[in-house]
Amino acid sequence: MENTRLTGSPAGIAAVRSEKDVRNPYRPSPAVIRAITVENEARDIKTFQLAFGDEAARQAFQFRCGQFAELSLWGVGECPIGIASSPLEKDYVEFTVKRMGLVTSALHDCEVGDVIGVRGPYGNGFPMSALEGGRVVIVAGGFAFTTLRSLTRYILHPQNRDRFGELVVVYGARNPGELIYKQDLQEWSRRDDISLHVTVDGGDAGWTGLVGFVPDILKRVAPSSENAIAVVCGPPVMIRFCLPVLSDLGFTPERIYNSLEMRMKCGIGKCGRCNIGDKYVCRDGPVFSLAELQRLPKEY
Numbered sequence: 001m002e003n004t005r006l007t008g009s010p011a012g013i014a015a016v017r018s019e020k021d022v023r024n025p026y027r028p029s030p031a032v033i034r035a036i037t038v039e040n041e042a043r044d045i046k047t048f049q050l051a052f053g054d055e056a057a058r059q060a061f062q063f064r065c066g067q068f069a070e071l072s073l074w075g076v077g078e079c080p081i082g083i084a085s086s087p088l089e090k091d092y093v094e095f096t097v098k099r100m101g102l103v104t105s106a107l108h109d110c111e112v113g114d115v116i117g118v119r120g121p122y123g124n125g126f127p128m129s130a131l132e133g134g135r136v137v138i139v140a141g142g143f144a145f146t147t148l149r150s151l152t153r154y155i156l157h158p159q160n161r162d163r164f165g166e167l168v169v170v171y172g173a174r175n176p177g178e179l180i181y182k183q184d185l186q187e188w189s190r191r192d193d194i195s196l197h198v199t200v201d202g203g204d205a206g207w208t209g210l211v212g213f214v215p216d217i218l219k220r221v222a223p224s225s226e227n228a229i230a231v232v233c234g235p236p237v238m239i240r241f242c243l244p245v246l247s248d249l250g251f252t253p254e255r256i257y258n259s260l261e262m263r264m265k266c267g268i269g270k271c272g273r274c275n276i277g278d279k280y281v282c283r284d285g286p287v288f289s290l291a292e293l294q295r296l297p298k299e300y
């Protein structure tokens, strides 16, 4: 990779890619940043809306909810990020990124019009065929809401809504300023086909919503476990306290799913960076049922 930030016409960049490049699984496709949304008051979480430079790359990026991609900046590096938009949004793909270190900081310094690299989609995604026809309980904390926002949007799409049963979403952040996807939350709160419970650990003067930790709110909401699957993503401590609540509600380990955020390198099951026992989190995951996780060595 050249040691410059690649900007300019993605169509022009795509034109110089040879057929051999296209077959190289490590070769990213260029995508232009079409919009950037600052999600939180701390301004360290941003959503990037990307559009692929060429039609072939756009067509090739057919993803399922719960999958991820490797985002790269020329001369900096790449990192795995979950896909935050719905597969039904065909013209663009969105990623919500927290500023952590090298790559994510460089991404945060990008502007609309800059071109970055995308390779993927990777991973198994959420168990969509198991989710269809039943209740879906989504439990999210902090910025781990990203792939669950994709799932929520997908279920709520008019084309899909009838294919799923009751939809319960419990989402929490530390304080109101840390809640992400505020526009989605507002739109969903006006609908009667989603049971939405947004909570903060501590409110402020303007906050009129729920106050309390996600596991406590989950206990209070007490979603039915009948013909239901729960998908839980968030900080490890939140997940640890949510699991007994779900268990008390009757969710068996086979019906609770979690997405793991292990360190990754290749993203395609080649380098061995992400393995737990005989599983590669990038290829066999990142989504696992609790029953599967209970059979793995405790390395995550």
Ligand SMILES: Cc1cc2nc3c(=O)[nH]c(=O)nc-3n(C[C@H](O)[C@H](O)[C@H](O)COP(=O)(O)OP(=O)(O)OC[C@H]3O[C@@H](n4cnc5c(N)ncnc54)[C@H](O)[C@@H]3O)c2cc1C
Residues within 6 Å of the ligand: 068, 077, 079, 080, 081, 082, 083, 095, 096, 097, 098, 099, 100, 101, 102, 103, 104, 105, 143, 146, 147, 260, 261, 262, 263, 264, 286
């Ligand atoms: C499948 C998957 C999906 C992910 N989805 C998202 C997402 O939607 N949004 C998002 O913001 N982040 C997501 N992450 C985490 C993201 O990949 C890391 O934050 C990123 O790799 C950090 O890269 P960096 O170069 O900025 O930081 P580095 O310079 O590599 O590291 C900076 C700091 O971050 C820590 N760190 C690096 N990688 C990880 C990791 N995977 N997990 C925890 N800590 C890490 C390091 O220990 C260090 O303290 C996901 C990770 C995986 C595996």
Ligand code: FES
Residues within 6 Å of the ligand: 263, 264, 265, 266, 267, 268, 269, 270, 271, 272, 273, 274, 275, 280, 281, 282, 283
């Ligand atoms: S990241 Fe390389 S094998 Fe999973």
